[in-house]
Amino acid sequence: MSIQLRSRRGAIGKGWHAVALRSAAELLLGPGRASGGRADARAGRVQWLDLSPGRARGAVLGADGEVHEAQLDLAPLAGPDRAVVLRIARAHPELPARLASGAYPEEIERELAHEEVSLLPRGASELSHDCSCLDWPGPCRHVAALVYVLVESVDEDPTGLLTLRGLSLGDLIAPRDAAPAGDDEGTDGPGDAQDAGPDAPGPAGQGAVDPRRLDPAPLAAVIGEHPAALLASFFAAAELEDDEPEGTPPDPPTVEP
Missing domain, CATH: 1.10.1200 (Non-ribosomal Peptide Synthetase Peptidyl Carrier Protein; Chain A)
Known part of the structure; x- marks a missing residue:
């Protein structure tokens, strides 16, 4: 069963976050591959899409009648970058509901940008690709088709960005009455968390919401x-x-x- 895109003409992806993902990927693809990938994606040649931390995979029907497995990689967030995302996300308790409803607020990305972090790829250099076809080094037409299916998927459901970055909606919800976990919350130690209230400055209270x-x-x-x-x-x-x-x-x- 193939994936049918909603977009039949023009640019694929309407939301600002989908446009940003598409722009970064098109820098990787180049004009020729991008054009062929759009055509193949709209023709329903991508059979399925699977998202996991760091990777989008899909089976793409080639012009030769063979099915090729293509993938696009975006490294999961780890260490300090992951801690920044969790801190900012947990300062906005409405964010999980908004993401689940199909909206990724641009103001969240602006806050992340101040910390030089992003859920989105900030350029082609953060993306890599592979395919089972013989078009090497690529990116091939199958990867390009996968890109546009991914863009429309993320446009409809931005939680896909969380999955690619190794996060989930549950990660964005601060545990109630739990002491901040040093690495995940960016605290300096348990002593700092004891004196910091929900509105206090510092790691435990910085941007926190009770x-x-x-x-x-x-x-x-x-x-x-x-x-x-x-x-x-x-x-x-x-x-x-x-x-x-x-x-x-x-x-x-x-x-x-």
Whole structure:
């Protein structure tokens, strides 16, 4: 079963992040391969697409009738770069919902750019390729077709960028009541985390958001007013429980006369 692109003419990929991915890949492909790849992708020659950390793979039906396995590589984020992404993402608790709904906010990428990090390839030098065909060194027409299927896939579902970079939506959600993990959160040590509140400066509080003080307004635009209000109410109730002094006896049961 082949993949049918929604785009039938013009540029493939409409969202800003899809355009950025396409632009970087086209620098790698060159005009001739890009044109052939667009035609093959629109003709449904890409049979399947699989995304994994660092790699997009697909089977492409060649003009010779053979199926070739093509791949495009983008290195997963690790070490300090991964920590930067987690810190910035967790400062925006609405981000997982927005990504899941098909939107990658450009302001997130601008914040990452200040730290010289990106979920997107920042040029052709960050991409590499391979194919089972004999067109070496390439990139071949099969890789080009895979690129355009990938671009449209990421346009519709930007969580594919997370997968390529070795991340998931769950990684972007800060664990509640968990001490910052030194390497992942960029802290200097456990002592720093003890004194830093949710709004305090420094590694533990820098850009951090306490979900118990969640403002439902940003979430309402994504998941609706009622679900956003329920989340805010839930976290507010949790805050009251956490602030109750230890040893406070429970309220006496109400006895009906």
